[in-house]
Amino acid sequence: MQWHRxxxxxxxxxxxxxxxxxxxxxxxxxxxxxxxxxxxFFDSVLLYRITNNTCLPVxxxxxxxxxxxxxxxxxxxxPFEKVQHLATLDITxxxxxxxxQFYFFTVMQEDGEIYPVYKHTAxxxxxxxxxxxxxxxxPEGGYVFEVDEDSNNDSFHVKTCLYxxxxxxxxxxxxxxxxxxxxVGLSPLFGEQNAESASLPYKET
Amino acid sequence: xxxxxxxxxKEIKMSDNKDLTVNPLSGNFSTSGADTSMRxxxxxxxxxxxxxxxEILGKTETGARLLDVMNHYKIPIRVMSGREITYTTPDDSTxxxxxxxxxxxxxxxxxxxxxxxxxxxxxxxxxxxxxxKDLDPxxxxxxxxxKSLDIIVNMCKIADExxxxxxxxxxxxxxxxxxxxxxxxxxxxxxxYNEIVDLFVEGExxxxxxLL
Numbered sequence: 001m002q003w004h005r006x007x008x009x010x011x012x013x014x015x016x017x018x019x020x021x022x023x024x025x026x027x028x029x030x031x032x033x034x035x036x037x038x039x040x041f042f043d044s045v046l047l048y049r050i051t052n053n054t055c056l057p058v059x060x061x062x063x064x065x066x067x068x069x070x071x072x073x074x075x076x077x078x079p080f081e082k083v084q085h086l087a088t089l090d091i092t093x094x095x096x097x098x099x100x101q102f103y104f105f106t107v108m109q110e111d112g113e114i115y116p117v118y119k120h121t122a123x124x125x126x127x128x129x130x131x132x133x134x135x136x137x138x139p140e141g142g143y144v145f146e147v148d149e150d151s152n153n154d155s156f157h158v159k160t161c162l163y164x165x166x167x168x169x170x171x172x173x174x175x176x177x178x179x180x181x182x183x184v185g186l187s188p189l190f191g192e193q194n195a196e197s198a199s200l201p202y203k204e205t
Numbered sequence: 206x207x208x209x210x211x212x213x214x215k216e217i218k219m220s221d222n223k224d225l226t227v228n229p230l231s232g233n234f235s236t237s238g239a240d241t242s243m244r245x246x247x248x249x250x251x252x253x254x255x256x257x258x259x260e261i262l263g264k265t266e267t268g269a270r271l272l273d274v275m276n277h278y279k280i281p282i283r284v285m286s287g288r289e290i291t292y293t294t295p296d297d298s299t300x301x302x303x304x305x306x307x308x309x310x311x312x313x314x315x316x317x318x319x320x321x322x323x324x325x326x327x328x329x330x331x332x333x334x335x336x337x338k339d340l341d342p343x344x345x346x347x348x349x350x351x352k353s354l355d356i357i358v359n360m361c362k363i364a365d366e367x368x369x370x371x372x373x374x375x376x377x378x379x380x381x382x383x384x385x386x387x388x389x390x391x392x393x394x395x396x397x398y399n400e401i402v403d404l405f406v407e408g409e410x411x412x413x414x415x416l417l
Contacts, residue, residue, distance in 0.1 A: 024285070059291070059295075074288075074306065075307070076305075076306045108308075
């Protein structure tokens with residue numbers, strides 16, 4: 001997975017699409033650069049990023065789209081739902097790490113900053129901003145990433161290290177094939193089991 | 206909130222070598238008028254987000270002064286939905302705040318960001334304009350540097366007041382996450398401006414060298 005820079009005509013198309021959707025006039029072909037990246041769990045939908053390099057601080061917006069239609073990644077689950085009329089979400093064991101990384105990158109959580117911590121980042125180029133790039137080193141043997149498929153209800157059970165609002169946790173996740181993620185269990189990655197944390201209810205809505 | 210002003214970037218692999226994002230001096234500042242309608246992008250709780258942020262910001266000395274500036278100059282503030290809490294001022298007169306839909310636990314961070322956005326616009330109001338694209342690159346960089354440092358110092362003051370007066374820790378954590386901890390400590394210790402400049406230069410150098 002890597003970024004590919006968009007040609008000026010395609011950049012203009014993206015900018016037009018933003019303006020037509022009611023977006024503020026933050027981008028022009030002259031002041032901005034657009035790029036796209038293939039995502040392993042979508043076949044015909046890409047991640048688009050447009051960056052105004054002349055603003056301070058540098059300002060970016062991300063979209064899911066197929067080159068004609070674009071859905072703004074607004075921090076909610078909504079773009080995932082909207083984009084599924086353009087392409088089928090194909091979550092597999094193999095691309096689960098990438099999917100979860102992308103999910104927690106795009107869908108902001110009520111409980112604060114949450115993201116999976118991997119030994120090797122699945123989507124290395126996803127974040128080019130300064131924040132959220134600090135991955136936490138977990139001592140050797142501390143990493144967990146297990147995926148089990150539940151063919152009965154079309155979902156996966158995933159156990160993974162999570163950065164959870166300032167703490168490193170071991171999280172049990174339920175991931176539906178439609179892309180809904182539910183944290184069904186949490187416990188501290190190290191130390192004694194914290195009963196309160198372990199039973200912390202969380203549900204993506 | 207994004208790092209200010211030059212972001213420490215991870216290496217970005219591109220299909221060609223024309224990645225302009227690594228050159229913060231490239232391109233023009235936007236001069237187009239900002240469209241404030243934002244019908245598809247406005248935050249679903251725009252009013253509540255802004256009111257809560259203003260209420261918190263107004264309880265700090267630095268923030269209250271900035272809100273007076275905002276009111277005096279009638280600076281428009283719009284709140285967009287977005288993945289992270291940040292801001293932009295594309296036309297030097299409107300502040301666009303960005304915040305996730307689920308932001309209720311982070312109004313203190315929105316307050317900090319609002320303070321930075323207002324300060325950014327205030328710079329232009331008092332004649333500290335953005336550098337022209339045709340300027341000599343060294344002069345351009347010097348102006349960018351001065352504007353950025355001013356906003357960082359302003360951010361440190363607000364974060365400190367939010368912590369000391371209201372007990373909000375997260376804004377100060379963000380100052381450190383952004384790599385401005387030394388500047389924060391220096392301005393809190395009433396260090397002179399030259400010392401703060403040296404710290405900023407050192408921080409930027411370290412951030413840049415981390416990429417090599």
